[in-house]
Amino acid sequence: MKNKIIEGQVIPFDQSNIDTDAIIPKQYLKSIKKSGFGPFLFDSLRYTDPGDLSTTKKRNINSKFVLNIKPYSSGNIILTNDNFGCGSSREHAVWALKDFGIEAIISTSFADIFYRNSFKNGLLLISIKKDELDKMFREITMSPKYNLTINIQNQTITTPNDQVYSFAISDSDKERIIFEYDDIELSLKHKDKIKIYEDRMKLLKPWVFEKNND
Numbered sequence: 001m002k003n004k005i006i007e008g009q010v011i012p013f014d015q016s017n018i019d020t021d022a023i024i025p026k027q028y029l030k031s032i033k034k035s036g037f038g039p040f041l042f043d044s045l046r047y048t049d050p051g052d053l054s055t056t057k058k059r060n061i062n063s064k065f066v067l068n069i070k071p072y073s074s075g076n077i078i079l080t081n082d083n084f085g086c087g088s089s090r091e092h093a094v095w096a097l098k099d100f101g102i103e104a105i106i107s108t109s110f111a112d113i114f115y116r117n118s119f120k121n122g123l124l125l126i127s128i129k130k131d132e133l134d135k136m137f138r139e140i141t142m143s144p145k146y147n148l149t150i151n152i153q154n155q156t157i158t159t160p161n162d163q164v165y166s167f168a169i170s171d172s173d174k175e176r177i178i179f180e181y182d183d184i185e186l187s188l189k190h191k192d193k194i195k196i197y198e199d200r201m202k203l204l205k206p207w208v209f210e211k212n213n214d
Helices: 092-100 112-120 130-142 171-179 183-188 191-204
Strands: 005-013 077-080 104-107 124-127 147-151 156-158 164-166
Touching (some): 092 112, 112 124
Parallel strands (some): 005 077, 104 124
């Protein structure tokens, strides 16, 4: 099977219950394009002045926020705490993360709807144990330039200290990330089984397939 490796700088975001309004505030939900949301990711935390889709002036940067601090500003893997992505089920939150360049998020838990939205949009979410997460946070504190290697096929995370952690992921979600499948492409992989099922149902329940000429 094809594999995919995600490597890159970790962004330490040591907070719990980060909701979707914090990820992308409501004033940016007027657009339904999947691109262009990166500059507004964690908007109320990244900037000290308010903004919206019509804002053209240069924003005031919050110099203390992690995404405005090097080397984290160029990171592609977020390390965060419990219940990431809670709140309203806005798919824009995932679009903003992807548009910024985030490829994976590691936490102890995620909100259910955010979890599904992420995989449907090709964003890898990884759940690990609390002690493993805490150890990574401690290591980042000692060495800010902290790169991880995520092997999706083998379901492993390798730290700069060569510590290897395992994670669980369903086969269908793995395929979504590795092959960048959407719902339709994932369904078409099983078109032969779908055809067999439809043929069987035509025999068992033919009235379901009758055309209505009214």
